[in-house]
Amino acid sequence: MSNAAAHDFQFASAEHQRETAISGIWLFLASEALFFGPIFLSWIYARHADPSAFDAGARQTDLMIGLTNTALLIASSFAYSVGLAYIGFGRRRGMVVWLAIAWALGAAFVGLKFGVEWQMDLRKGLFPGPNFGIHGPERSGAQLFFAFYFFGTALHGLHLVVGLGLLAWVIFRAERYTAERHSPVHVVGLYWSFVDIIWLILFPLIYLMGRAS
Amino acid sequence: MTTVIVRLVAVASLMYALLAAELAAAFAFPGWGRGGIAVVAATMAGVAAFGFMDLRREGATVWLFAAAAVLWLTILLGLGSLDPLTRTLYSTVSAVP
Numbered sequence: 001m002s003n004a005a006a007h008d009f010q011f012a013s014a015e016h017q018r019e020t021a022i023s024g025i026w027l028f029l030a031s032e033a034l035f036f037g038p039i040f041l042s043w044i045y046a047r048h049a050d051p052s053a054f055d056a057g058a059r060q061t062d063l064m065i066g067l068t069n070t071a072l073l074i075a076s077s078f079a080y081s082v083g084l085a086y087i088g089f090g091r092r093r094g095m096v097v098w099l100a101i102a103w104a105l106g107a108a109f110v111g112l113k114f115g116v117e118w119q120m121d122l123r124k125g126l127f128p129g130p131n132f133g134i135h136g137p138e139r140s141g142a143q144l145f146f147a148f149y150f151f152g153t154a155l156h157g158l159h160l161v162v163g164l165g166l167l168a169w170v171i172f173r174a175e176r177y178t179a180e181r182h183s184p185v186h187v188v189g190l191y192w193s194f195v196d197i198i199w200l201i202l203f204p205l206i207y208l209m210g211r212a213s
Numbered sequence: 214m215t216t217v218i219v220r221l222v223a224v225a226s227l228m229y230a231l232l233a234a235e236l237a238a239a240f241a242f243p244g245w246g247r248g249g250i251a252v253v254a255a256t257m258a259g260v261a262a263f264g265f266m267d268l269r270r271e272g273a274t275v276w277l278f279a280a281a282a283v284l285w286l287t288i289l290l291g292l293g294s295l296d297p298l299t300r301t302l303y304s305t306v307s308a309v310p
Contacts, residue, residue, distance in 0.1 A: 023274040030282035037286050041293040048297040070232060077265045078225040085217040193265040197258045204254045208239040212247050 006180065014180060021183040022190070029194045032159075036198055039152050043205050046144040053141020057134065058210020060126060060142070061149065065117045066207040069109050070199065076105035077196045080167075084189050090179035096171055099185075102192070103167045110160055113153060121146075145210070152202055159195045166191065224264030231257045 011017035047054040083098030125133030127150065128143040166188045177185055231253055238249035262268050268279060 019272060019274070022271060023278065026271075026275045026278040030278045030285070033282040034285050034289065037289045038293075041290055044290070044294045045297050067232075067236075071229070074225060074228045074232070077261065078221055078228075081221050081224075081265045082218060085214065085221065088217075089214050091214075190266050193261055196265070197261050200257045200261065201254055204235060204239075204250045208235060208250050209247050212239045212243070212250060 018183050018186075021187050025187045025190050029190065032194065036155075036201075039148070039155065040201065040205070043148055043152075046141075046148055047209075049144065050141035053138035054145045055210035056138040057126075057142030057145030057149075058206065060121075060124070060134070061207055061210075062117055062120065063207050063211070065112055066203055069112055070203045072105050072109045072112070073196045073199050076102045076109070077193045079105060080189050080192050084182075084185055087177050087182045087185055088179060092174055092177060095177070095185070096174045099167060099171050099174075103164060103171065106160060106164050106167065106192075110157060110164070113157060118150075118153075121149075149206055152206070156195070156198055156202055159198065163188075163192050163195050221264070224260060227260055227264070228257060231260065 007014040007017040011020065079098050079102035083095045083102060086092075086094035086098060121127070125131055126146050128147045132139060132143050132146075134142040170185055170188050173184070235250055235253040235257070238245040238253055242249070262279070268275070
């Protein structure tokens with residue numbers, strides 16, 4: 001495969017190659033939506049079993065960290081989209097700068113979530129099990145909430161770490177991309193925004209629903 | 214180039230405004246309730262799909278996959294939550310020896 005070639009041999013045109021790549025990632029993202037669907041369904045089931053105890057668990061979370069992380073991911077998606085726009089106009093250096101900003105914002109999310117928030121939660125004894133820190137009638141429902149919390153955020157975090165790896169891969173291969181040929185940049189950007197969307201659903205389920213009156 | 218950047222700034226600004234609305238629904242306007250939070254969250258997901266993922270510019274195949282994802286999720290969450298949301302829970306009576 002030469003950088004000068006407009007498209008790979010199995011495609012009729014560069015546009016055909018781009019359409020195939022974009023359709024493929026959207027099909028993958030559709031399957032990912034179904035992957036996360038049962039987690040959202042488990043929230044409905046678990047909360048319905050004992051709403052007041054479930055909400056009491058939710059109120060133990062740190063809203064400021066959740067809010068900061070949401071702002072970070074929105075900014076990261078924005079930065080990636082700007083980087084994609086830059087390479088669309090053939091400005092590779094600008095793309096690298098904006099993708100590096102997107103990567104740093106994503107890494108800040110991971111650091112804040114797992115390096116700070118999870119540590120605080122674990123110190124407070126909020127991991128479900130015999131040493132669970134909430135006692136009394138709300139113990140059982142609160143444990144259900146934190147089972148959802150740890151599983152949901154771990155799975156989302158795993159996707160985010162994969163995304164950070166993909167972003168780094170795109171940045172290191174930046175020299176290969178041109179205004180006409182940059183499908184990998186586009187494909188990784190779609191995945192990155194999808195991970196953002198998953199968080200936009202998880203954020204209210206974890207931090208807001210239990211606090212709403 | 215400038216047009217694209219301005220559009221992306223507008224999308225990001227809208228996302229932050231919706232995030233503020235989500236907080237308002239949770240704390241400032243109790244009348245909005247959890248339904249209000251859910252509507253704002255769904256709107257944010259839609260804005261990200263159209264604004265950052267540029268769904269509106271894609272072809273029929275991509276639209277088909279995106280619509281299929283929404284349909285499958287609707288079926289999964291709709292039918293899946295039908296039981297817990299419609300079942301009446303009765304308290305059990307303990308047998309006294």
